Amino acid sequence: MTGKKIIKTDVVIIGGGGAGIAAGIEALDAGAKVIIIEKGAEPGGAAITSGGGCLIVGSPLQEKAGIHDTPDIAFNDWIKWGGASADEVWARYYIEHTLHDLYHWAEKNGVKWVDLKGQEGNSVVRWTRADDSGYGLMNKLIASYKAKGGNLMTSTALTGISREGDRVTGITAKSGADELEIAARTVVVATGGFNSNIDMVFEVRPELKTGRVMEGSGVGATGDGHKLLRELGGYFTHMDQIWFYVxxxxxxxxxxxxxxxxxxxxxxxxxxxxxxxxxxxxxxxxxxxxxxxxxxxxxxxxxxxxxxxxxxxxxxxxxxxxxxxxxxxxxxxxxxxxxxxxxxxxxxxxxxxxxxxxxxxxxxxxxxxxxxxxxxxxxxxxxxxxxxxxxxxxxxxxxxxxxxPLARKNFGGVKTDIRCRVLDKHFEPIKGLYAAGEVAGMAGGHINGQAGLEGTMLGPSIFSGRVAGGWAAEEAGHGQGFVGKANR
Ligand SMILES: Cc1cc2nc3c(=O)[nH]c(=O)nc-3n(C[C@H](O)[C@H](O)[C@H](O)COP(=O)(O)OP(=O)(O)OC[C@H]3O[C@@H](n4cnc5c(N)ncnc54)[C@H](O)[C@@H]3O)c2cc1C
Missing domain, CATH: 3.90.700.10 (Succinate dehydrogenase/fumarate reductase flavoprotein, catalytic domain)
Structure with missing residues (x-):
């Protein structure tokens, strides 16, 4: 017979991919006690298989290549490319923070940025790749999270998010035959997208059912977090905006x-x-x-x-x-x-x-x-x-x-405010509940709009992970929340 194991922490994070690991590092830096659970045998998610490219504005690599770029130029490109459904507030927030809070922050955590590549829709070259792509980037961040004392439980899958009254109070999970209950002051959902669950893709794009569409995100991107967030009243937006590859x-x-x-x-x-x-x-x-x-x-x-x-x-x-x-x-x-x-x-x-x-x-x-x-x-x-x-x-x-067609990236997801608090249908935060990364349409619900400049999935996922981790720690009684340094 197996009993239920009960663990207590300040912040529990679901998903050990780009957003989850970044959230973990941020919450640890704020002084919180953190647990990340990851359903895969290894952490990394889609992020570790990715091209490792992030849209970064005003970087030393651009400077070295003689490329003049500013947040204003990048913002104009972003809105032109993403169209009316791009989230302007989140786009501006991300772009202005890419230099200090993504480029330099990642470097502090061991990442090396190595080169740039031009991508469609960008008026200048700004897609910035980490050494050894997503594999190199994520291994450095995971190592940093562990070195800071973060607890990472692999082969452990979220089964439920607990709620008492109007507050989220932790989660339940399964690890092999064991059932776990993790009591936490705050919960960050960073379970990635749903493009490795073709049934969910067809639910939001029924017109595609007439032919073969392939699952193409990380193997863990099956929409588990979406289902639980929906049950808790999270508001989902722009779910039909999916990036397909050829x-x-x-x-x-x-x-x-x-x-x-x-x-x-x-x-x-x-x-x-x-x-x-x-x-x-x-x-x-x-x-x-x-x-x-x-x-x-x-x-x-x-x-x-x-x-x-x-x-x-x-x-x-x-x-x-x-x-x-x-x-x-x-x-x-x-x-x-x-x-x-x-x-x-x-x-x-x-x-x-x-x-x-x-x-x-x-x-x-x-x-x-x-x-x-x-x-x-x-x-x-x-x-x-x-x-x-x-x-x-x-x-x-x-x-x-x-x-x-390969379903690769979800541009829609659960709506959050600028602190990554999950919003309900009244656009009010659900207490204690945060979401970051692809489950939140990369950041905020729909940061890209209908099209992305590339590097605008991994980058915003990691950045929103940091934001979520900072504010989740603050709500749990640690640190000042995410502040960062804008490049203005
Ligand atoms: C091959 C490929 C190349 C890409 N290249 C780029 C690129 O160069 N630039 C770019 O901007 N974007 C790129 N992307 C997209 C980018 O990688 C993702 O948007 C980004 O990784 C999303 O981060 P995330 O943390 O939200 O999700 P993920 O990195 O997918 O992490 C989510 C994690 O949550 C875990 N999880 C899910 N459900 C549960 C559960 N029930 N319990 C516990 N854990 C769970 C998953 O196993 C996974 O590890 C690429 C994507 C792919 C697939």
Missing amino acids: YSTPDYRDPRGRRGLAFRLVPGYIWVNQQGRRFHNESLSGGGTGGPAMLAQNPRHAWAIADRPMLANMTVADPYYQTGEKPKRDKIEELLENSPFIKKANTLAELADKIEVDQATFLNTVERYNDAIAKGLKNEPDFGKPLGASKAFDTAPYYAIQMF
Whole structure:
């Protein structure tokens, strides 16, 4: 027989991903006693598998590269890109705090920022990557949390949030066969998004049920926190705003047939639809225009076409296929050979037949592209894709990797105020209850709006985690709440 174990703490945090670990560090720094519970065997969440890129404004790396950037320039880009549904208050708050309270703060916790990359919608380059991407970033933050004395309970899943009167008083959880009760002064929910629960995706986007959509967030991003927050009266907003990606193929090893594998570093590849035609500038591969372009195809899938040399450096963002940033070549070869969603042929004509597209149209598509390269054009004429990284399709075997829309990032979630207190339908805080990260639409409920400038998921998740941790500690009797230092 197993009994219920009762533990007491100041702040309990649900989820050991980007937001949860940042919340933990902040609450510990404020002097609170903290427990993080994480349902996975290892902490890190989607954040540890991520590209590790954050939108950061006015950074030393930008300065070094001679890039002039200010919070005003970034805010204008943000609102233009995200549209009317972007949360202006949270966007401004995040942007102004990225320099001191994300860049320098992360450095103090061991993180090294290494390079910058341009992303769609940004008028200057500001996507800032941590050393060894999300893997490096999160391992440093997790190590810092542990070094400060934080308690991290893995393989422990939230089952309920306790409430007495109008106050949240702790949680219940399950760890193996053991049931736990954690009594806490405040609770921070940082359980991530719901894009690894396709049923929840279809609930908010029923029109997508007609075709295959793949689960594409961290494996733990199944919407557990959403359900419990809803039961407590949390107000959810912009739930249908989901960022879809193109460059992913079904994980044939997933017995449920639901997970997608995102693959990268296939320079010069082209995407063709079932009509055998290209439909987008493949260099704009993110959720901004790439995702919508794929969703507009009929049928709603596409084929990534590559020849053998183009696949030499292919990476697959999944722990089975890489350790940190280091690809496991043998596993990637195994995928290319065994996946029923990947076709291989010795000629382009044979490939067209294997993927059942009209041979003449397909060959014409590839020929036009090869022709643009032969002419030495800077951009191909149909969609304006820069050809700098491209080569002609000329080396067998040729490959076609079938791609379906991948649900990756949730831009909507539970609404919070600027202290990350969860708001009810009257927009009043639920006492003792905080939410940060993707469960809160990355921060506040919908910080991005309908589109993100990239780096605007991980960055705001970590930042809102800090804000939530600071104020949760304050409500529990420790520290002054999150203050930070704005870059004005
Ligand atoms: C492959 C990939 C690449 C990405 N790259 C970038 C990028 O470069 N830049 C960017 O801005 N964004 C990126 N993102 C998005 C970004 O990683 C996420 O938005 C961010 O990690 C969200 O942080 P979070 O803490 O809210 O959620 P997560 O990091 O997912 O953490 C949530 C944690 O909660 C745990 N959890 C869930 N339910 C329970 C429960 N019931 N009990 C206990 N624990 C629970 C989960 O297991 C998980 O560990 C990427 C996402 C993916 C999937």
